[in-house]
Amino acid sequence: MATSFHFSWLKFPVDAYFYSDFRYESSACAKAAFLDLLCLAVKRTPLFSIPNNDHTLANWTGLSLRKWRSIKNQVLTMFEFNEEHNCYFCPWLQQQYQDTHLKQDTNFKQDSAEKRALTNAERSRNYRQRQKDKHENVTPAAPSNAKDVPTEIFNAPNALIR
Numbered sequence: 001m002a003t004s005f006h007f008s009w010l011k012f013p014v015d016a017y018f019y020s021d022f023r024y025e026s027s028a029c030a031k032a033a034f035l036d037l038l039c040l041a042v043k044r045t046p047l048f049s050i051p052n053n054d055h056t057l058a059n060w061t062g063l064s065l066r067k068w069r070s071i072k073n074q075v076l077t078m079f080e081f082n083e084e085h086n087c088y089f090c091p092w093l094q095q096q097y098q099d100t101h102l103k104q105d106t107n108f109k110q111d112s113a114e115k116r117a118l119t120n121a122e123r124s125r126n127y128r129q130r131q132k133d134k135h136e137n138v139t140p141a142a143p144s145n146a147k148d149v150p151t152e153i154f155n156a157p158n159a160l161i162r
Helices: 013-018 021-025 028-043 054-061 065-076 091-114 122-135
Strands: 049-051 078-081 087-089
Touching: 013 021, 021 028, 028 054, 028 065, 028 091, 049 054, 054 065, 087 091, 091 122
Parallel strands: none
Antiparallel strands: 049 087, 078 087
């Protein structure tokens, strides 16, 4: 007897995809392209969008432009075109992640409101510390004509060269 699991961290409507007409009517290439484009949509701004650009989409899916154009209409039926942003959005992802995205935006606004600008004294102190750290970590380079000089001198921190 098969058991069905629900992964709360995977916010993808697996059942909706599994039983969709797209899955049954599409070629393996179109299904793979759709899943690749979903991955692209998660990483893009605006969120959950893919560009309205055949060259970019063909490149992202790893298909030739000719092959992409042959499956494009089939794949893009799973997305909705947005004229304002001139891109396609995946309604499945938007529905699944809408709550999570709103929570992240709220947390970001709260975090940025809590931060304050540094004072001049704090910026100066930070700058001096970075300069000090940079100088302490630098080792002098050996001169190009130093064949008889032991290399340990040049590898020692703060070594004096005579």
